[in-house]
Amino acid sequence: MAAVVCGSGADKQPHTAGTKTRLSAANTTLEPGRKRKPLACWSARIAFVRIVMKPKIAIALPLPQDLLSDLQSWAQPMLAPSDRAWQAAEWQACLAQADAALISVFTSVQAADLSAAPHLRMIASVGVGTNHMDVAACQRAGVQLSNTPGVVEHPTADHAFALLLGAARQLAAADAFIRQGLWRQPIAPLLGLDVHHRTLGIVGLGGIGRQIARRAAGFDMEVLYTQRTPLSAAQQAEYGAQYLPLDELLARADFVVLQLPYNADTHHLIGRRELALMKPSAIVINTARGGVVDDLALAEALQQGRIAGAGLDVFEGEPQIPPQLLQAPNLLLSPHLGSATAATRRAMLELAIENLQAYFKQGRSLNPVVNRL
Incomplete structure (x- = not known):
């Protein structure tokens, strides 16, 4: 063939x-000297x-054998060596031959990568965020991008609430308390905060944010939200959410959950000034992207007791985390696990591959990324 x-x-x-x-x-x-x-x-x-x-597809992440077999039926997957991940030079050489790429949020694609990949036409990313890709450079190069929204909404909302509950009830400190044999001592340091009937502020009421709002209803919480464009009155009623500008939301909320994209406009959206607006009893949860929060300003606020606690699933410059943050009290951490359930990760891979197949069959993926900046 x-x-x-x-x-x-x-x-x-x-x-x-x-x-x-x-x-x-x-x-x-034509070769020199030959006639057409x-x-x-x-x-x-x-x-x-x-x-x-069969289009050549550079694969930057492991695939289950059954998905790989399906992919091989209509494409030529280019895989990393079986015993290790791609090295940088190997990945660049692979991209140079590829018609498309299947990547995760841990694979960066920048303008220089595109310049060295003359045949590349499509990039399917497993995940929702796009800050690991230069979207504008892809558009200039005529490279279509796709992501995997929808399938991550419920598990990420679950994880945001897990962090919220864990931070409010000091579960990490309680676990350490038992392991250190301190149970017979007074438990006053472990007294937590109520979640029910409190006020939740959601920064970014998109797909994930709306699922967080639905979960808040089960705790009889008042839900506030802010974003660039407010929802219609009917949508606000559906999710039981009231729109407020960011500063007013920060001043009123007992819990602030960040669930918005990372870009130049949202870089350090929550910094010293914003943290100072919050209640001393407030808790910040970030399941969006690292860089939305100024991690050093947050560490300082926790050390000084200006807010009660935080739960973070994402970090600026991850997997490196500033030591000031690691030393901060009342902080619950997880290593970017928002969508990390077995069923969801499988669904994300399946959708990414469907995006690739749709592009090569129809010229357009199922979930094209549009740069709105």
């Missing part, structure tokens, strides 16, 4: 399996040759 046809590299249209390849004077390259064959000659050859091409 033929798999490679060389062209000029300028055509950004996807290769479609099972179709005839059209050749013309515009996309054939008449178009009639090319037509005669094409009449008898059916070229079926």
